[in-house]
Amino acid sequence: MDKPYVIGIDIGGTNSVFGVVDTRGNVLYNGSIKTGKYEDVNDYVRALGEGLQAVIRSAGGRDKIKGIGVGAPNGNYFNGCIEFAANLPWKGKVPLAQLISDRTGGIPVTLTNDANAAAIGEMTYGAARGLKDFIVITLGTGVGSGIVCGGNLVYGHDGFAGELGHTTVRRENGRLCGCGRHGCLETYASATGVARTARELLTMRTDASLLRALEPDKITSKDVFDAAVQGDKLSIEIFDITGEILGEAFANFVAFSSPEAIILFGGLSKAGDLIMEPVKRSMEAHMLKVFQGKTRLLFSQLKESDAAVLGASALGWEAKDEPMDALV
Template identity: 30%
Template sequence: MILAADIGGTTCKLGIFDASLKQVERWQIPTDTSREGSGILEAVHMSFKQKLEESGLGYGDCRGIGIGVPGPVDFSTGTVNGAINLNWRAPKKIKHEFERLSGITAVVDNDANLAALGEQAFGAGKGRGDIVMLTLGTGVGGGIIAGHHLVHGTHGSAGEIGHMKVAVGENFKCNCGGTGCLESVASTIGLKNLALKYSGDFESSVLKPHIEDGSLKAITVFKNAEDGDPLSLFLVDKMSFYLGLGTSSLAALTNPSQIIIGGGLSRAGDFLLGRVRAYFEEYAFPPAAEGTEIVPAELGNEAGIYGAAKIVSQYIDHE
C-alpha cells in the first residue's frame, strides 16, 4: 500500500493507494492549527493508523507516504520553511517527524507541486512527460514537470510561478514582499487589486457597490463579464493578458506539451482560457509554443493526493 496526505489549512485530505496506484480509500480530517499546529502530523498519523487497522493492516504493509504541504519545501530533507496556513511559523522537519511517528519512509513536497504531478500522472496531462501547471485561487501556485519528474531547484523554489514578475507597472504588493508578481494580478486577490485600481475609469458598473464595500468575489466578476458588463470584461481580459504573458515565458523556458490551468478560477472554463490562449499565442516564442496546449485541470481537489501517491512510487526504493 501507498499512503498519501494533502495537508491544507482547513482539512487534511488522506488516501490509500494500492501498488498500481489505484485509489483504495479517500477521506479527510479537520486541520487543527491551534498550539502552532503542533498536533497536525500526530492527527494524520493516528488517522492512517486507525484506517489501516480497520482493514487488518498496519504501517508495515505500506511502502511509504507522500505528504503535500502549503509552503516552500526543501525536497532533499523534507523540511518546510514555515507554513502560515498551518500556523507553522518556523521550519518544520516533516519527513523526520512523520517517520519517527510511523516507522515508514516519507516523501514531502509542496502541495502545488504534488497537484501538478497528480494531473500529469492521472489527469489532464496523463502520458505527457513535460508539463506545467498553474493553480489559480487566492494566490497562484504551480509546478513544473520535466521528463516525468518535478523540478525542485536548489532550495525547493522551482515552480513558484505565482512570483514570476509580469506586472511591474501595476505596483501591487504581493504577500512575498515584492511587487509585480503574477499572483498579484491573476488570482482572486489579483482581481480585487485590478478592480480597485481601474474601477474609476468606468462610469458605471454592477461591480462598483461590491468594490466599495469590499465584498467583491471572483465569481461576481466572471458572471457579469459573461453578461457584458464593461468593467468586468476589462478585468477578465487584463487577468488573461498577464496569464498569457506569464505562460508564454514558461513555454520559452520549459517547452512543455501542456500548460494545465487548475484552481477555483479555472471553473470559468473557456471564457477565461480562450482569452489566455489568445494572448499566449501573441507573445510566445513560436518554436516553443508549437504543440503546446493550454488545457483545464481534471482532478480538482483530488490532484494533491494522487500526486502524493505518485511521488512515493518515483522516489522510494522498493527493492
C-alpha cells in the first residue's frame, strides 16, 4: 500500500509547528515546540524529534509516512540547509533536512523556504489546484513569494529564486529596507509597510482620522484595517496606496512569467477587498495590453491555522527514497 500521510514542519522564529497530513489536506495530528528556546540546533532537533515521534505514533507508525516537508526562512531546497537565517537562533549553514531525517529513522526530508512551501501547498490542496503557472505572494511582516512555471517551482540555480519582496519598486526616494537597499516592494506592501504609510500620511497631512487617537509608533496594519472597516477615509486611502504599488509590481511580474493567477497569502491578505480591489485596478492599469484581463487575483485557500504546516507538508509528497547525499 502507498504511504497515506506526509508530515509538514513550519519553522518560525518563535514557534515550530508540525502535523501529519493526508492527501486531501486534513491535518490529523499536530504539535509544536518553541524554536527560540534552543540555542544549539542539536537540542532543537532532539526536542523536535520527540514531538514528531508522538504524532508518527498516532498516525500508525513510520511506515505510514511518505515524506517530511519543511518550510523555513532561508531554507535551500537543493542542499536541505537553512543558510544564514537572521530570525533563527542557529548561525551559518545548518543541514536541517539531514538532521531531521536521521532523527526520524530515515524518513526522506525535503526543505524549502516558507513562501515556496506556501506555493506548493496552494498547488496541492489550495487555490492553485490544477494551475501550472502561478505566483504566491506572502504578505506578512515581510513580502515573500513562491513562483511556479509550467508546473515546477522556480528555485533558480542556487535555490534562492523568488525574492519578489526585494524587487525595487521605487527608484527615487525609495524607503530604506531591512536588506540595506532602498525602494523594495516589502517596504510598502508588507504589514510593516502599511504601518509605515500610516505614519507618513498622519505626519504629512492634517485631515481627521481614527488613527490619530493612537500613538504613531505603535500603529499596526491591524489598526489601519480596523479603522478602514469603520469607514475611516485615511485608512482606506492607505490600503489604496498599498494596493496601487502592489499592482504596479504585479504588472511587472506578469511580464516575466505570465501566470494564470497571483495568490495572496498571509496577514495582510485578511484585509480582503480593501487590499484586493486597489491591487486589481492598479495591476490592470499598468499591464502590457497582451496580458490584460488574463491573470486572476485570488486569496489563499489554505485554512489559516493550518496553512504553514499544510504548505510544508505538500513538499513531503515529492519525497524520494534516495539518500540525502545524492541530492547535495
